[in-house]
Amino acid sequence: MPEPLRLQGISASAGYAEGPLFDLDKTVLSYVGKETAGDEKAALETAIAIAAGRLAVLIEMAVGDAADILEFQIAMLEDDALSSPAFAAIRAGLPADKAWRQALDAEIAGYDASDQDYFRARAADIRDIREQVLRALSEDGNVQAPAGAILYGEDIAPTRFLETDWSSGGGIALKAGSAASHVAMLARSRGVPMVVGLGASPAHLTGIALLDAEHGGIVLSPSRAEIAAFRQASSAFSARRDQAGTFLARPAVTKAGEAVRVQVNIADPSDVDRIDIATCDGVGLMRTEFLFGKTLPDEETQYRAYRKVLEWAGEKPVTIRTVDAGGDKPVPGFTIEESNPFLGLRGIRLSLARPEVFRVQIRALLRAAVHGSLKVMFPMIAVVEEYRQAAATFAEEQARLAAQGIAHKMPPLGIMVEVPSVAIVPEAFVEVAFFSIGSNDLTQYVMAAARDNAAVAHLNSVRHPAVLRLIAAVAAFGEREKIPVSLCGDAGGDPASIPALLEAGLRDLSVAPAQLAMAKAAIADISV
C-alpha cells in the first residue's frame, strides 16, 4: 500500500466523491469495444470516413508536396484493399481497433521490407493513416470515464462535463481551473463535487481517491482511518443538505418576514427534468451557449429547446439570455480568436456583429414566447445603443413573422448588468424592461481579476465593497424607476454572500438548482 498523498485546492462545488481517478490529460485514447461484430464493423467504417474527411479538409489548405501526400493518403484510405483484411479480422471476432492495427501493420511490414529507400519511406505514410483511423475510432464518443470516477486533469471542457454521466456519482479535480469557470457553474447546478487549483501533481496519480469538495482537498491511496473519516464527513454533508431540503418546498422568507424570490439558472433544456417547478419562482437565467456547443443550432432546434422550458415553467417567468458566446465560451464557426477575449467580441457585441446568427435565435424566441411567460435579456450590454439595436432587430423579425402569419409574441426585453458602465450609470438604461445583475462578470470587471485564474481568486469577490456598492446602486435605481432588478450570478446561491446581497436591496435571486435549498435555508436565517 503506497503512502497516502494529499493535495489541497479550492472548492468549486461542494460535495464528496469516492472513486477511481480518471486522467483527463491522457493523450493516448483507448478504444472501447462494441457488443457485436456488426457494431465493430460500423465503428471502423465510421472511423475511416472521419479520417478521410479530416484529410479532405486539410488538403483544401495544402499545396505542393503536402497536398500530394494527403491525396495519396486519402486514396489509400478509400481503397477497400487496405481495409478488407481488417473487416475480415472483425468477422473473425477481433475488435475494430485491433483488427485495423493488425491489417495496417501487415501492410507497413511490406513497405519496411523493401530494398528501395523510397518504398521503405512510405511506411511512415501508412503508419500515419493507421494512427488517424485509430484516433477517430477512440474519439467515437465512447472514451468515457468509468461510472463514479473522479475526473482529474489540467482543466475540463464544458462539453466534456455535459457528455459525462454523473448519475452514479463521481467528481472533478483540476490542477488549474477556477471556481468561477463555466464548468464550475455547471457542476454546482448538477451537484457534482468539484475542486480546482490543486497544482501540479508530484507523481503520476492513479487509483482510488477521496474528493472532499467541501473543503477543497483530495487524498490518494487513503489509509483506512482516512476512508472512515471521509465517509463520516460525507454523510454529515448529505444530512445538512437534506435538512436544507425541508426549506425547498416553501417560499423563501427572511426572519423579518421579507419575501425573496428565488429562481433557478439552467444551461441545458434537460436540466428542468430534474427540478420541481413548485420549488422555485421561475427561471432567472436560461443560458443558450450550450445549445451552441459544437455547431450553430437551427431555428427549429432552438424553438423546441425554449418551448420545452416555457411549457415546464407554466405561468412562472422564464428569462432566456441571448447567446453569450466568446470570453471563455468559444463556439466553433461563430466566435473569433482574440488575444483578450473577455474584453473582446463577446455576448451582444458578437450577436450584433453576426446578425444572420442572431436573427435565427430571435425568431426562435419570438415563436416560443407564445408557450409561456418569456422574458429575454441581452448579455454584455455596455451602452444603450446596443440594447436599442438588439430591440430593433427583435421588432424587425416580429414584423416578418407577422407578415408570414406565424404565431409569435414580443417578450419583455431586459439587459444583464455585468459591464461596470451600466452599473455606474443605470439611468442611461431607463427604457429597458428589467435588469439582471451578472455578478460573476461584474465582479471580474470591477476587480480586474479574471474569473478563470486561480492566482487572483482572492480578488474575485462579490463581497468587495466596490462591487456591493454598484449592486446597491442598481437595486435602488430599479426601485425608484419601477424596473425589476434580479441577480443571476453564482453569489445568489452562495450562503456566505446572500446576506450582503439582501442588504444591498436585492429581493430576487436566481441560483443553480442544486443550491436552491441551501439558498432558501440561508435566507430564512437572515434578519433583513
Place this chain on the structure above:
Amino acid sequence: MSVSAEATVVITHEVGLHARPSVKFTKLAKSFAAEVEIALAANGPWFDAKSIVKVMAAKAPKGTVLHIRASGDGANDAVDALVELVRRDFDEGADHARTA
C-alpha cells in the same frame, strides 16, 4: 481473366511507380469499366490496377518493364491510356523527381 488487351511500358520516373504517380495511375484505371491489372513480369503476379494499395505493393522501381492487361468494356482504350500515362512520365517534369 480473359485478357482482351495487353501491353508493356518501361517506367522512366526517377523513383518508380510511387505515391503521386500511383494516385494518377489508379484514378485513370478507375475511369474505365474494364478490369485492369499490372505485373512486373509477364507471368505475374498480377495486381488490381484500380487499387492504390495493390499498385503500391507492386513496388515498381525506375527501369521496371510494367505489364498492363485488361478485359471487358473498353479494354483496349484502358491499356492504351495507361501506357500513355507511364510514357509521359505521369505528366511530371524531371523537377518532380526530387520529391519522395
